[in-house]
Amino acid sequence: MTISLEWYDEREPAGGTNEAKDAGWQELLERLLKLAGEAEGVEAGVVSLTLTDDDGIRELNREHRGLDKPTDVLSFPMREPGASEPDIRYDDEYETVEYETETDAGEESEWEGDDGLAADGFDPFAEMLGDIVISVPRMYEQAEEYGHSPERELGFLFVHGFLHLMGYDHMTEEEEKAMIAKQEAVLSRAGLSR
Structure with a gap:
């Protein structure tokens, strides 16, 4: 059994599937999923990834978090943290x-x-670990804002989302430091450090 990625692109074809495939995003994210899974001791399961735009993620953010604004990444774990x-x-x-x-x-x-x-x-029959949704326009904006590649930002958002699926959060300073350290360790192993 392995950990695997299901891939969906909800954006219009002009900015959607071909762009993601041409840029090698799927291969990058599958590699990051493997590395993050290894780091967390997850040997099997399925992660669903949806690429969307600001309107799509805004709708999900409003529906599930009560925040009527776009965000960069949302995660929807299939199990409650700590549940066996x-x-x-x-x-x-x-x-x-x-x-x-x-x-x-x-x-x-x-x-x-x-x-x-x-x-x-x-x-x-693999266990569904959860869903990650990423706003591609936000990913590009943040990559430019932080001065790194879109692939680095995409990887950061994906690993961040995966860690949320594993039960990590950043509500306190200690939690945030631990989560950032885990993210950076995976990104560094993939050659996406700052």
């Missing part, structure tokens, strides 16, 4: 499903075998 994973219980009559490794035409199917993993490594 639920126990999985099986009936005595639980039946397993075996997947064929070849189709009738002799071609390989989308399944590798009976481990439940698709040929591309996707695990349909």
